[in-house]
Amino acid sequence: MSGNVGKDKDKDQKGTSAVKDREKEAKATALVKESKDKDLKTKVKDAKEGKKDPIGAQAGVAFSVDNTIKRPNPASGMRKKASNAEVIKELNKCREENATRLDLAKKSIHMLPVSIKDLTQITELYLYGNKLQSLPPEVGCLVNLVKLALSENSLTSLPDSLDGLKKLCMLDLRHNKLREIPPVVYRLGSLTTLFLRFNRITAVEKDLKTLSKLTMLSIRENKIKLLPAEIGNLCSLSRLGLRYNRLSAIPRSLSKCSELDELNLENNNISTLPEGLLSSLVKVNSLTLARNCFQSYPVGGPSQFSTIYSLNMEHNRINKIPFGIFSRAKVLSKLNMKDNQLTSLPLDFGTWTSMVELNLATNQLTKIPEDVSGLVSIEKLVLTNNQLTTLPARIGHLTNLTHLGLGEKLLTHLQKKLVGTLENLEELYLNDNPNLHGLPFELALCSKLSIMSIENCPLSHLPPQIVAGGPSFIIQFLKMQGPYRAMV
Structure with a gap:
């Protein structure tokens, strides 16, 4: 009996001791919390008063004046690593599946991995909407490439190795920072479509004549002042985008581009066209000469409008529509002479x-x-x-x-x-x-x-x-x- 009583006493003492320990723990926790709260309030107050924490805030955490905790954005290096990892993953997937189309558009890519050279089976590569300032020479190893889309980047040049792309038909370089047509482009003789819109190009070289297979050439929205006579070698052209440049004249040789079905020269500094040019372009049905310096209708007589469906002469200095100028214009349906004299x-x-x-x-x-x-x-x-x-x-x-x-x-x-x-x-x-x-x-x-x-x-x-x-x-x-x- 007495032994049991002793055991009970021990239990009571241990229980009392445990309770006291828990109370001490609770008090300690409360003190720590109170200390932290005071510290936080002090930091907030200091932040409001423009004071700095003498010890330094905890790394990676910022306290705003509204008591919210703001995490800093990931470092750009981390983002680049994540982007590179994603790109490498796409490259590996393309290799494993032996895919012929690789779409890496809008992935914030700064630099293409050199391992892209191994994807020699691809015929289409889409890289538009990235942050590329240059391409690695290894892209020239993609010998089966037919389409290469590079628009909306920050490219200022292209590697000479691209002349290995003997099958390339479409090259899209819109919205970049090119100040010239990269020399290697003139060596891509298989091109049928070339987009160079919205760059900073000031000149077109005579080497343009080597691109005789082009059916579509867009060099609009640049700073081009002169076209070479060699543009006449592009006899397969059906579309030619020249608007919004600084051209003051059009070469007579353009009359050889007899497949053109549209000619848009809007917003240049042109005041006249070579005589007979329009009459030679027998397939042109849409002609836009708006926003230039024309003071009279182009020389060439009624025959130059015989195939024209739409004629836009808006915003020039023309004071007269010549009598009989549309006597052969049997299909002319739209005429815009707005803002003339x-x-x-x-x-x-x-x-x-x-x-x-x-x-x-x-x-x-x-x-x-x-x-x-x-x-x-x-x-x-x-x-x-x-x-x-x-x-x-x-x-x-x-x-x-x-x-x-x-x-x-x-x-x-x-x-x-x-x-x-x-x-x-x-x-x-x-x-x-x-x-x-x-x-x-x-x-x-x-x-x-x-x-x-x-x-x-x-x-x-x-x-x-x-x-x-x-x-x-x-x-x-x-x-x-x-x-x-x-x-x-």
């Missing part, structure tokens, strides 16, 4: 029967000929920003018209006969006519009208509350108050 239209204006879209905005026209009714195919007619005070009622005969631009003029009224028969009209722009005080009830007959712009027109002959309601209120008012309410 036209004061009148040619006497044969009414013979442009194939015209579907005609833009004469921002010129100095004071009159539209009565034979405008001859434009029987016209669907879009833009006369905005001229010196017109009135319009011929015969515009109302253009029953295919869907878009009519009459804004920014000196119009005093809109004739009843002009709008009453435009049953297919969908868009009417009358904005910025400071002398336009009324609208005809006949507008209510334009049942398909969905857009009408009347900004900055006084329209004082209409009730102010109706005008304030906008175009839809005005149309409804004209329908209900006019003589045609039974017809609409």
Whole structure:
């Protein structure tokens, strides 16, 4: 009995001791926590006051003034390692699967591993959207490559070893930092497509003649001032992108590129074309000469437009459309003469029967000929920003018209006969006519009208509350108050 009592006492003593130990532990933990809290508050306070921690904050952790913990971004070296590891993984996968297409686009690659030389089976390599400043010479070992996409990088040159790519047909170097066409490119005689858009190229060398298989050449958005006569050797070209450069002339030899179906010279410094150039380019159906320095139409007569479907001469200094210039233009459907210095239209204006879209905005026209009714195919007619005070009622005969631009003029009224028969009209722009005080009830007959712009027109002959309601209120008012309410 006494032995059991002794054991019980020992148990009680041990239990009491354990409880005391736990209490001590709890107090110690509380003290540590309190100390840490005070330390954190001190750091926050110091941060607010601009003080620095004399001991130094724990590595890898930053405390912001709002008590949040901010982890620093991974070092660029770590990111590069991760990127390299991913690239090597893709290379290994391509090798194991014997794949012919390798897509490494948009993987933040700074440098290609030299082991890429082992992937001699690939025919397509996509590296666009990376951070490449150069290519390793080993890329020249990819002897079966047909497509090489390198756009949206920071390349300033290409290795000479690329001349080993004897099967390469497509090379895409758009959006890089090239100041010249890399010399090795001229040795890639198998190329059919070459994209060099959006670089800093200032010249094209005579060696261009070696790329005689090219069907597509885009060197637009560069700083090129001169094209070599050797461009005439590219007889297979069907597309040539030259816009947004600094060209002041086009070589006569371009007439040999008879497969061209589009010629776009927009935004250069060109004032004339070699005589007969356009007549020689018998397959060109789209011609853009906008934003240049032309003061007159290109020399060459009516035959130069016989195959043209779309002609854009916008933003030049042309003051006259020559009589008969479109007499052979049987397929001309779109003509843009916006922002020139036209004061009148040619006497044969009414013979442009194939015209579907005609833009004469921002010129100095004071009159539209009565034979405008001859434009029987016209669907879009833009006369905005001229010196017109009135319009011929015969515009109302253009029953295919869907878009009519009459804004920014000196119009005093809109004739009843002009709008009453435009049953297919969908868009009417009358904005910025400071002398336009009324609208005809006949507008209510334009049942398909969905857009009408009347900004900055006084329209004082209409009730102010109706005008304030906008175009839809005005149309409804004209329908209900006019003589045609039974017809609409």
